[in-house]
Structures are given as C-alpha cells and as structure tokens.
Amino acid sequence: MILTQCAVCATDLGLSLGKKCGRCSTRYCGPDCQVQHWERGGHEALCRRIRRAGGAEQYHADIKCNEAVAVAVEACADDTRGQTCYICMEAVHSRTGEGLVRGCACGDRDGVASGRTGIAHVSCLAEQAKILNDEAEENNLALKGRWDRWHTCSLCEQDYHGVVFCALSWACWKTYLGRPETDWPRGAAMMLLGIGLGDAGRFEEALSVQEAELAMRRRAGASAGRILDVQANLAVSYHNLGRLEEASSMQRDVYSGQLKLNGEENRGTLMAANNYAISLTHLKRYAEAKSLLHKMIPVARRVLDESSEITLKMRWKYAEALCRDTAATLDDVREAVTTLEDTERTARRVFGASHPTTTGHEESLRDARAALAARDVEALGDALGALGAA
Known part of the structure; x- marks a missing residue:
C-alpha cells in the first residue's frame, strides 16, 4: 500500500493508521473525515467506480x-x-x-x-x-x-x-x-x-x-542485500531533499554493508561507493571523497568498463572534488578539466546529448574550465609581479 494520507485532510497515516472505506479501501484519518467525504466530497458517487477499478x-x-x-x-x-x-x-x-x-x-x-x-x-x-x-x-x-x-x-x-x-x-x-x-x-x-x-x-x-x-x-x-538497495535509494531522496547529513550517514552504512556482504568487486558495492562519495562532496568533505574514489575507480574500470555509467560518474565526481577543494593546486584543476573532457565525450557517445549524465558532465566541465582560466590569469599576474619586482 502506497497511499499514506487521509483522502480528505491529507494527514499522514503511515502504513497502518486511520480507517478505510469498507467498499473501496479509500483511507481516512477517522470517521469524521470519512463522513465528510461521503456527504460533501463526492465519495458516494466515486465509491462504486473505485471498487470496479480494483480498489x-x-x-x-x-x-x-x-x-x-x-x-x-x-x-x-x-x-x-x-x-x-x-x-x-x-x-x-x-x-x-x-x-x-x-x-x-x-x-x-x-x-x-x-x-x-x-x-x-x-x-x-x-x-x-x-x-x-x-x-x-x-x-x-x-x-x-x-x-x-x-x-x-x-x-x-x-x-x-x-x-x-x-x-x-x-x-x-x-x-x-x-x-x-x-x-x-x-x-x-x-x-x-x-x-x-x-x-x-x-x-x-x-x-x-x-x-x-x-x-x-x-x-x-x-535479504540484507535487498534492504541495502532500498536504503541506498532512500538516501538519494534524503540528499535530493537537502537532508545531506542523513543522506551521507546512510550512504556510508550502505557502502560498508555492501563491502562486507559482496566485497569491492561488485556492482552494488561500486554504486554504493559512488553514492557515498557524492554525498561527501556535497558536504565539502573533498579529501575523503577523493580518497574513496581514487581507491574504487580502478576497481570499476576492471569490473565494469570505461563507458559504464558508474565508472563515468566516479571519474566525474573525482574531477569535481579535485577542482572544488580549496587546497587544489593548478595541476589538480588541469587534471579535472582533462578528465571531464574525456568523460563528457564518452557520456555523449553512450547516453546521448540530452541524458542527465551528459548534461551534468557539461556543466561540471564549464565550471572546471572557468576555474582553470581564473587560475591561469592568477598565475600570469604572479609571474608579471615577480618580473616587475626583479
């Protein structure tokens, strides 16, 4: 059952609270809402239709x-x-x-x-x-x-x-x-x-x-593996709703669970590692994200391949972490640009121009190129300053 709200007042009923219409199983928080729906909400006319549709x-x-x-x-x-x-x-x-x-x-x-x-x-x-x-x-x-x-x-x-x-x-x-x-x-x-x-x-x-x-x-x-799969998806929703700490904590537990259950050379483990790394980058814990991805990208390349979506996303997020880290060197930013240029081409070839993976790569590549251009201008200014001082 996915319907979890009262049909009248939208009170959250979870999976078991409230009551149901005895004929069509429409859910209510209590008898008052049920009576209101029947008398003034049109349920009397709808009830038979809902029952004929299967509930x-x-x-x-x-x-x-x-x-x-x-x-x-x-x-x-x-x-x-x-x-x-x-x-x-x-x-x-x-x-x-x-x-x-x-x-x-x-x-x-x-x-x-x-x-x-x-x-x-x-x-x-x-x-x-x-x-x-x-x-x-x-x-x-x-x-x-x-x-x-x-x-x-x-x-x-x-x-x-x-x-x-x-x-x-x-x-x-x-x-x-x-x-x-x-x-x-x-x-x-x-x-x-x-x-x-x-x-x-x-x-x-x-x-x-x-x-x-x-x-x-x-x-x-x-099974434990199936529960981990559901928790991984749940963590993505936490992340999308801005509940970043909850998302990262759950992604960490999912990655740890997958690693213990299946080892590192497993698609589920690799996906969990990537999701955990993404959560770390959004919390600006770039060093941890880079360390995890640096370890798992070679595994993804070996177990999957260069053009798999997981491998591409890992390399994409590694490049983002390289570029966004406040401690990033000029060489780090250059490596990020080179990596994103390569993965963006592959994503476009494999998934097409309109796929979210491709458009996400394009956006990150634009940001990385802008960061590199700013660093180059800064380096040129430093060089000119040093020359003038000499």
Whole structure:
C-alpha cells in the first residue's frame, strides 16, 4: 500500500493508521473525515467506480499513471512531432489516445547513425514489458533481463530517464500492485516507482514510496542485500531533499554493508561507493571523497568498463572534488578539466546529448574550465609581479 494520507485532510497515516472505506479501501484519518467525504466530497458517487477499478490503490495508480504519461508526452512533443511508435506504428495510441515519448539514447548519440528513434507510446512500452515478464513467469524462466524492459530501451539498451521513466514506472506499479507483498515483481515495481519519481524531480513522493517499500521489505523478511538497495535509494531522496547529513550517514552504512556482504568487486558495492562519495562532496568533505574514489575507480574500470555509467560518474565526481577543494593546486584543476573532457565525450557517445549524465558532465566541465582560466590569469599576474619586482 502506497497511499499514506487521509483522502480528505491529507494527514499522514503511515502504513497502518486511520480507517478505510469498507467498499473501496479509500483511507481516512477517522470517521469524521470519512463522513465528510461521503456527504460533501463526492465519495458516494466515486465509491462504486473505485471498487470496479480494483480498489483505492489501483484507482490512484491509474490516475497517477495517466497524469505522468500526459506530462511525458507534452515534454517530448517537439522531439516526436510527425513520428510514429516503433512498436504499434501509430502516431496516436488506438486505445488510450496518448501521444508519443522518447526518453532514451536512440537517435541522440554522437557518431551513431542507426536510424532508430526509440519513439513510442508509454502504453506500448509497458505492454511489451508485461508480455515478456508474463511469459517468463508462465514458463518458469529467469526474470533477469526481461524485467529490464521496464526501465531500459530494447533498441539502444540505455535506461529511460526523466518524466518518461517516471511515466513508465507508474505503468509498472499499476501492473503489479495487486500482487502479494512477498512476490518479487511487486517489490521490484515499488522500487522502480520510487526511483522514477525521483528521476522526475518528485522527491517528496519518491521518499514516501521508498519509506513504504522499506517497511514492506522488512515485514516480508527481505535479504540484507535487498534492504541495502532500498536504503541506498532512500538516501538519494534524503540528499535530493537537502537532508545531506542523513543522506551521507546512510550512504556510508550502505557502502560498508555492501563491502562486507559482496566485497569491492561488485556492482552494488561500486554504486554504493559512488553514492557515498557524492554525498561527501556535497558536504565539502573533498579529501575523503577523493580518497574513496581514487581507491574504487580502478576497481570499476576492471569490473565494469570505461563507458559504464558508474565508472563515468566516479571519474566525474573525482574531477569535481579535485577542482572544488580549496587546497587544489593548478595541476589538480588541469587534471579535472582533462578528465571531464574525456568523460563528457564518452557520456555523449553512450547516453546521448540530452541524458542527465551528459548534461551534468557539461556543466561540471564549464565550471572546471572557468576555474582553470581564473587560475591561469592568477598565475600570469604572479609571474608579471615577480618580473616587475626583479
């Protein structure tokens, strides 16, 4: 259950407080709000419709998904004008009437002339992912790889991002929310929704989902590794909401837990190390961030590769820490610029020009070049001053 507020006064009910409508499970803080909603809030007319839709949670998810799809379609309007869906070959979805989106690297990467656009309807992407995973469950096949279709483009093999990812994550959640808490797809869908909301800048909503997921995972007796994954996502939401000390403390614990559980040559450990380093840089603890990244970047290069998103982000954040440290030398700033020039080119080639990783690199590179230019002017002034004194 993700609905955690009273439908009338929005009081936070957590996962168990208050009461529910006996017919449709809409949540209230108490009988007064329930009566008010029935008599003056229109619930009498809505109750049957919500129940037919599958209950309050399903009804809420359907509405939120439609809203998220509309936002994504509007955001992608210029990019998709005159195009058709690569799955159904229609411009407008025949059943939902929705428009097109594109939130991957297809047609957006330097030096790539595949002709693939990645333009589709969110409903088509969702149906494609559902069919693949239903087939796996029916035939007792591994879900790994198939589940990726909920967040990764099948053409360019890069993750969706921003409002498109958010819309697809709502589609995923509404598909699996009726499953028992112990079912793997339900937990994975809840995790995906939390990440998708955060990716679209809906940080408070992401936090609410992730807190509900953590409580659910603990209730269901999830493994230590799964709990660490949820805590890592929760820490990102803390960070996005400006709760930097809480975020850093949790990221430190997640990194320590991953290291103990899986060793350093593990994707989860490497991701946790990068997240912890990011939190340290935002707290201006640059020396600690540099030390951690200096140790883990060679591991990432060995275990993953130079073009993996984790490796690129590690090198990006190492360069930022080099450049922003008040103790940085001129050589440090030059190294930061050289590193960012290299990683920005790779990010553009792999993820495309509009991906947040690419645009983040560009911004950091501009800042580093400006810092280097200022240092060069300062060095020239010092040299001229010394010459005049001589």
